[in-house]
Amino acid sequence: MMMLTLTTLLNFPALPEIALLAMICIVLLIELFVKQKQGDVTYMATQLTLLLTLFLVFRAHTIPSQVIFNQHFIWDSVAYVIKFSLLILSIFSFIYVHDSIKKKPINPGEFYLLGLFSILGMLILTSANSLLTLYLGLELLSFPLYALVALQRGCSNSAEAAMKYFILGALAAGLFLYGLSLIYGATHSLIIPDINQALLHSTQSPIILAIGLIFIVAGIAFKLGAVPFQLWVPDVYQGAPTAVTLFVGAAPKVAGLAMAIRLLVDALPMLHDHWQPLLAIIAFFSFGLGNLVAIVQTNLKRMLAYSAIAHIGYTLLGLVAGTAFGYAMSLFYVLMYGLMAVAAFGILIVVSKSGHEVENVNDLRGLNARSPWLAFLMLIIMFSMAGIPPTAGFFAKMGILQALIEAHQLWLATLAIIFAIIGSYYYLYVVKVMYFEEPEPTLLPLQIAQDTYLALSINAILLLVFGLFPSQLIWLTKASFMTITHPVF
Numbered sequence: 001m002m003m004l005t006l007t008t009l010l011n012f013p014a015l016p017e018i019a020l021l022a023m024i025c026i027v028l029l030i031e032l033f034v035k036q037k038q039g040d041v042t043y044m045a046t047q048l049t050l051l052l053t054l055f056l057v058f059r060a061h062t063i064p065s066q067v068i069f070n071q072h073f074i075w076d077s078v079a080y081v082i083k084f085s086l087l088i089l090s091i092f093s094f095i096y097v098h099d100s101i102k103k104k105p106i107n108p109g110e111f112y113l114l115g116l117f118s119i120l121g122m123l124i125l126t127s128a129n130s131l132l133t134l135y136l137g138l139e140l141l142s143f144p145l146y147a148l149v150a151l152q153r154g155c156s157n158s159a160e161a162a163m164k165y166f167i168l169g170a171l172a173a174g175l176f177l178y179g180l181s182l183i184y185g186a187t188h189s190l191i192i193p194d195i196n197q198a199l200l201h202s203t204q205s206p207i208i209l210a211i212g213l214i215f216i217v218a219g220i221a222f223k224l225g226a227v228p229f230q231l232w233v234p235d236v237y238q239g240a241p242t243a244v245t246l247f248v249g250a251a252p253k254v255a256g257l258a259m260a261i262r263l264l265v266d267a268l269p270m271l272h273d274h275w276q277p278l279l280a281i282i283a284f285f286s287f288g289l290g291n292l293v294a295i296v297q298t299n300l301k302r303m304l305a306y307s308a309i310a311h312i313g314y315t316l317l318g319l320v321a322g323t324a325f326g327y328a329m330s331l332f333y334v335l336m337y338g339l340m341a342v343a344a345f346g347i348l349i350v351v352s353k354s355g356h357e358v359e360n361v362n363d364l365r366g367l368n369a370r371s372p373w374l375a376f377l378m379l380i381i382m383f384s385m386a387g388i389p390p391t392a393g394f395f396a397k398m399g400i401l402q403a404l405i406e407a408h409q410l411w412l413a414t415l416a417i418i419f420a421i422i423g424s425y426y427y428l429y430v431v432k433v434m435y436f437e438e439p440e441p442t443l444l445p446l447q448i449a450q451d452t453y454l455a456l457s458i459n460a461i462l463l464l465v466f467g468l469f470p471s472q473l474i475w476l477t478k479a480s481f482m483t484i485t486h487p488v489f
Helices: 002-010 015-033 040-062 077-103 108-126 131-149 156-187 192-200 206-224 232-239 242-248 251-267 269-295 300-321 324-352 372-386 392-406 410-436 450-468 471-480
Strands: 066-068 073-075
Touching (some): 077 450, 077 471, 108 131, 108 251, 156 206, 192 251, 206 300, 242 324, 269 300, 300 324, 324 392, 324 471, 372 392, 372 410, 372 450
């Protein structure tokens, strides 16, 4: 009986979330009662928590798709791929920031705990099978991020960025919740599959559904940082400590796409003709504005912020295609972007903490002379962001373009190519600064912790590996959407 109970527990789809919540409580007690220097014990407990959760998610890949908690929670292949990726990105993030936050007026324990709570929200959001669970996960993801941005007490830039983020986030959450309430009122259900079925036979006014859809798309666009709800992105990226920017700029983007998939693909496929043009416009202005404005940026973090806006635009193009292949390529794209973003900010943290704070692009001058291997890793990252072969970014963009062409969206694919070429300028400019300009003679030698050095190397090399051998991961993302049975073209 005990073995049967243990087996049942280990095969419970929500076990990773339950284990993560339990470990968060333990980490909190450690932070409160264990005397430690610079949060090292809390850091080790945090990484152990993420590794345990990652193991439980990996082990759950044999569990068949199912819904639990009165259909509010779903376990499927999409949840598996996204959760596994979120935890990998989070582990990389905490490795990179471990040494950095020791030298800043930031409480390490608070940083790790807020990060863990946000990760828990991401996992819940990914497995949301109802509007209630989805909103719960979204808020649990968002509120710790607001606090993280303001964590550097006494810094006016951080306080300003946090205030902007919180106010705009509260406004977006209200609009999003209003949109959900309209959909609930039209379908009389909170459960996502039931909403889909209700829309098949809906006699409600299409105006109610259209208005609700507009508010929902606005909420998704804000969480992803897409135009016209991108105003918080450059301010938060620049104002927050680089360690916080790293965390905000990677994993939450993947969770934001999971929210879009659950709502638009699973709940509202019958409204595809309404949300497709909305997403097409948002995507176009996102990669258009993002690439154009990034060119004129001299602040490196603002440049990467506008770069993020552009990449989110490309990510949304897969959803615009409206096919299972398009959805899969959106997922592949955002996963590759997550790897790029976390590695790029990781290198900025490494260079910054060596006695020279990296703020402007020119602060990377002569990085090749100071550390050839670090410069090479940054080159891989910039090439991948620009979509230059043989990096993963190239195949991600190519997959998105293929999905658009197959969906007869040739005009949008053409514009995406044009702006991708334009956007390659500012990535190549970073490479030029690193390799063809001399460093300042007063700069201190780079000092990199061994675990950070190894993690950065693995992180950047993965962009090459997935560029040279992308088929397995692409197959995995495609398999996640094999059950899609509502082609629209």
